[in-house]
Amino acid sequence: MKTGAAEKELARQLEAxxxxxxxxxxxxxxxxxxxxxxxxxLRLLRDGELSEAQVARLGAxxxxxxxxEPVQYVLNEAxxxxxxxxxxxxxxxPRPETEELVEWVVSDVRARGIDVFDKGPTDADRTGxxxxxxxxxxxxxxALALKxxxxxxxxxxxxxxxxxxxxxxxxxxxxxxxxxxxxxDFLSDAQQPLLPxxxxxxxxxxxxxxKDRATMHGNVLQWExxxxxxxxxxxxxxxxxxxxxxxxxRLHTGGVIFLEIHEELGAAVVDLFRGAGYANVELRKDxxxxxxxxxxxxx
Numbered sequence: 701m702k703t704g705a706a707e708k709e710l711a712r713q714l715e716a717x718x719x720x721x722x723x724x725x726x727x728x729x730x731x732x733x734x735x736x737x738x739x740x741x742l743r744l745l746r747d748g749e750l751s752e753a754q755v756a757r758l759g760a761x762x763x764x765x766x767x768x769e770p771v772q773y774v775l776n777e778a779x780x781x782x783x784x785x786x787x788x789x790x791x792x793x794p795r796p797e798t799e800e801l802v803e804w805v806v807s808d809v810r811a812r813g814i815d816v817f818d819k820g821p822t823d824a825d826r827t828g829x830x831x832x833x834x835x836x837x838x839x840x841x842x843a844l845a846l847k848x849x850x851x852x853x854x855x856x857x858x859x860x861x862x863x864x865x866x867x868x869x870x871x872x873x874x875x876x877x878x879x880x881x882x883x884x885d886f887l888s889d890a891q892q893p894l895l896p897x898x899x900x901x902x903x904x905x906x907x908x909x910x911k912d913r914a915t916m917h918g919n920v921l922q923w924e925x926x927x928x929x930x931x932x933x934x935x936x937x938x939x940x941x942x943x944x945x946x947x948x949x950r951l952h953t954g955g956v957i958f959l960e961i962h963e964e965l966g967a968a969v970v971d972l973f974r975g976a977g978y979a980n981v982e983l984r985k986d987x988x989x990x991x992x993x994x995x996x997x998x999x
Contacts, residue, residue: 701755704746707731710762717768717919726771733775734758768919781845785871790863791839792928797986798904798960801993802845804984805902805958808995809850819851829853831896831952835886835903835943838928840868842902843879858884858895861927887942897950904960905939906931936962940969944976947998957996966991 707727714723731742734754750758764774770793772778778787780794781802787793809816809830816830830853834843837857847855857879859865868881885891911933913921920929931938940959947957957978961969966983973981978996986992 701750702746703731703735703742703748703750706750706755706758707742707746710758710765713762714765716766726765729771729775730758730761730765733777734761769923770919773923778839778841780839780841781848783841783845783848783871783875785839785841785844786867786874787839788867789923790861790925791867792924794839794841797988797992798842799845800986801902801904801958801960802842802849804993804995805846805900806849808956808958809853809900816850816852830900831898832856832900832902833858833895833898835901836905836928836939837868837881838864838904840871840879840881842904843868843881844871844875844877846902847877847879848875856880856882856896856898858882858886860885860887861925864925864928886946887938889945892942892946892950895946895950897952899952899955900958901943901947901951901955902958903939903943905943907936907939907960907962907965909933909936909962936965937968937972940972944973944978947996948976951998953998955998957994957998959994959996960992961994963990963992966994969994 710730711723711727714726718726728739732738734757735742737745761774765771772787772793773789776786776788778785778794781799785794814830832846832853832855834857837843837859840857843855843857847853857868862883865881865883872879884894906929908929908931910930943957970981970983973996978998980997982995983991984993
């Protein structure tokens with residue numbers, strides 16, 4: 701089977717579940733993985749023949765994709781903020797919106813002149829200028845991306861899921877990025893004291909009300925971990941409330957909170973933090989023009 705024909709046929713089959721553009725993009729990603737070629741080389745070798753092993757692997761991948769399993773889980777890989785992360789159904793697939801949150805954090809820290817960006821050969825282990833906690837770390841994507849960009853920061857990530865922590869630690873080891881991942885139920889007042897006091901807290905917590913399930917794509921509902929996605933309809937802000945209470949006790953003076961939020965809950969989250977005594981609250985839209993991120997500072 702020729703490479704180009706295989707890509708075209710896979711895209712055609714995927715149109716049973718995805719639109720034409722997404723099907724074509726997925727087919728390209730799969731053929732890149734199967735052949736080991738990047739997109740440019742793939743185009744140049746469209747008339748090249750796939751080996752028997754490559755055809756067999758393509759068939760196995762296709763079968764899983766036709767069950768609407770996300771390609772990131774099928775390939776056990778997801779790009780995020782310049783990193784290539786291992787992912788499986790124990791963790792959410794990192795989204796572009798969360799990359800925007802990371803970029804906001806980095807640009808804010810840089811604008812404040814905090815010395816965390818350069819790592820010289822004689823002080824590679826010097827940290828402590830900025831203490832950062834990622835709540836609900838999942839794959840570790842936020843924590844690892846921040847540590848990669850800010851090597852002198854001291855970074856922790858916490859999650860209630862042992863399976864997610866295994867993924868995060870695997871990523872940290874594979875990327876040789878030092879983050880301290882801890883198993884903590886952040887909603888438990890008894891367990892919060894296990895976490896450090898910090899200068900910066902960042903989180904992409906569960907924030908989708910259960911009622912929104914009816915509008916979501918089947919591959920998300922069937923494959924991604926519901927505990928990392930959904931919150932009760934009658935208590936959609938429970939993680940933000942827990943974060944506000946934690947930060948009242950454990951965020952250093954002058955500290956900052958960065959959060960990803962549900963597009964329809966921006967005003968409610970702003971009100972929650974202002975009601976908890978935080979006067980400086982900034983709401984920011986994502987690239988799609990939706991309320992998606994919040995910056996809260998403590999004076």
